[in-house]
Amino acid sequence: MKRLLMIVLLAGAAMAMPNEAEAQIFSTKLRLTVLDELGNIVKGAEVALYKTEADYAREENPVQEPMLTDQKGRVTFKKLAPMSYWVVVRKGDKDNAGGGEIVSKLEEGKLNKANVVISDGL
Secondary structure, three states, X not given: OHHHHHHHHHHHHHHHOOOHHHHHHOOOEEEEXXXXXXXXXXXXXXXXXXXXXXXXXHOOOOOOOXXXXXXXXXXXXXXXXXXXXXXXXXXXXXXXXXXXXXXOOOOOOOEEEXXXXXXXXX
């Protein structure tokens, strides 16, 4: 009986411990889907994230290395701080200047999602 009680207590203690592994598994992520002005997905667009408007304006100090969108027009940035980010997206002569440059504050420990529309500015 004592042995069973000890196993139950140890299992309960393990569940009550701060969950570092869970924090790593459920890191704050941002998945951006890039679309053109007609709503079509854009493959191979370069996406960069910046913490500040100044870095965004100069395109310096990206949060992580810029990424290219996949076949579904998506990129996922992982292990982010739960804050707002400035975004630059480009492909050829199209970009997101003039709209959709900032992503609102991310929810901590979640996969946050947003769409970014790029156009040629005409």
